[in-house]
Amino acid sequence: MPRARCNQCQNPLVSCICKWISPVFNNTAIVILQHPDEVKKPLGTAKIVSLSLQNAIIKVGVDFSTDTQLHSLIDSPERDLAILYPSDSALDLQDWCKKSESNNADNATPNGNKTLVVLDGTWRNTREIMNVNPALKTIPTVKLAPLNQSNYRIRKAPFAGSLATVEAISQALNILEPETPVDSMNRCFENMIDYQISRMGPDVYQSNYSEPSDSAG
Numbered sequence: 001m002p003r004a005r006c007n008q009c010q011n012p013l014v015s016c017i018c019k020w021i022s023p024v025f026n027n028t029a030i031v032i033l034q035h036p037d038e039v040k041k042p043l044g045t046a047k048i049v050s051l052s053l054q055n056a057i058i059k060v061g062v063d064f065s066t067d068t069q070l071h072s073l074i075d076s077p078e079r080d081l082a083i084l085y086p087s088d089s090a091l092d093l094q095d096w097c098k099k100s101e102s103n104n105a106d107n108a109t110p111n112g113n114k115t116l117v118v119l120d121g122t123w124r125n126t127r128e129i130m131n132v133n134p135a136l137k138t139i140p141t142v143k144l145a146p147l148n149q150s151n152y153r154i155r156k157a158p159f160a161g162s163l164a165t166v167e168a169i170s171q172a173l174n175i176l177e178p179e180t181p182v183d184s185m186n187r188c189f190e191n192m193i194d195y196q197i198s199r200m201g202p203d204v205y206q207s208n209y210s211e212p213s214d215s216a217g
Helices: 046-052 068-075 093-106 123-132 134-138 165-176 184-198 201-206
Strands: 029-034 058-061 080-084 115-118 141-144
Touching: 029 046, 029 068, 046 058, 046 165, 046 184, 068 134, 080 093, 093 141, 093 165, 115 123, 115 165, 123 134, 165 184
Parallel strands: 029 058, 029 115, 080 115, 080 141
Antiparallel strands: none
């Protein structure tokens, strides 16, 4: 018999994360492009973001060429748009933020119209999304300098400095709008990890999470 699931987070009721969710009223629009493979993973963190942030949407797929909402954002001259993706030409997010604010001041354009596109999936998944959607390559790419090691202790990172989606978005918002408190998202993430480790037990945890693999957030 299938286990009952929460209507909001879609997790089994026993592992529902909604009790740890608090609303975050962010100004920067967050658009998460989630690879379908990531939807199947019970411990993905994009759902923490979508349940917490009041200005965030998730779009699931690989080919977004017919997504009119996304393309209206890409084509809009009234929005500062960037995609969080560590390409060779990616600017540090802090530098992009300063450049954006300087351009807005020069053009007498009000700030607060920033949109950050975030790809959710393994590195292989995110490369696929970028390759299938040429329009995404017209968006400036930005990157983070991870401040701390990821706390995603139950998913193996592909390399040092990898962050879960919720960690990356939290750090990005700390730069884009430092006045917006995002600690509740990180607490929810940490509580979810602690709960899963308690369920599997220390021996299973130690034996299964010591080697890197191709995972993101």
